Structures are given as structure tokens and as C-alpha cells.
Amino acid sequence: MLSTLIRAAAIVAIGASVSTTLMIASAGPASAAPTEAQKQAIQARRGYYRMVALNFGPLVAMAKGEAPFDKDKASLHASNLELLANVDLTPVFPEGTDNDAAFGETRALAKIWAELPEVTKKDDAFEAAAKAIAAAAPNGRDALRPAGGALGQSCKGCHDAYRAKDF
16 A cells, blocks of 8 residues: 555656646747756656666566566566556657757757657557566566566667667
């Protein structure tokens, strides 16, 4: 019960941050240097991806046999990933928050905004893979391994195309 409340509070906190950022980001036009609102959007976006990594890392370790398989921990991390995959990230991707506009703060390539339909397809793949790993996680390392591989590939699909190698 407590872990469910903590997860719900985290999602609410992310949502509140995203909503505030969206309201601020839509308040004015983007300039050559990122506005404070755009910087906040980048920070929120990076925080989101840190949450994804924090939950995916232990699953990878379990799948590879680098950590003992723990059904409860695997289920928790996979459930968190499923929740995170369903967050609408539109507010944390306002135009003008790419690495050309905010070099040193983000690795998001400008072509994200030019290729939104393709990005959306990749996000849908991430969502489906997160749902699959949540279903597989309680069923042991052998079930976790392919689901984790599929989730990793969904991440790689965006990273390869839309993330700069360096800040």
C-alpha cells in the first residue's frame, strides 16, 4: 500500500512539474538562448529519464544475472516503468529545448520536432515494451530477459535517432 502511494505521489509530482512547465513555457516566444521556462522543461525531461534509468537498471542487472532475481523488486521496477511510459511528455519537449538551443543542458536533437510522427511511433513502442516487461517481471529471469531486451531496443530506437552523443 505504501509503495503504491509513493509511486502515485511521484507520478503526481511529475505531472505537477510538467503542468507548471507547460504553462510557463507557453507564456512567451522562444529566444536564441533558452528561457527559464525552457530550462525548467529540460530539467523536468532529464528528471523523467533519470527515473526511467533508475527503474530499468535493476531489471537489466537481474536479467543478465548480475543481480539475484527478486520477484518483488522486479515487479516494482517494471510497474514503475509502465507508469512512466504512460506519462504524456509533450510538456517537457517544448520547441527550443534541443541541444543546439541549449548546448550543455540536453542531448535532444532538433530533428525531434521536425519528425514528431516518427517520434510518436517510437514512444508507442516504448509504452508497449514497458507494458510487456511489467507482465513478464514476476515470472522469473527467463521471462524478464526478452522483455528487457525489447524495452532496451525501444529506448535505443530514440537514442540512436534523436539523442546527441555529447552534451
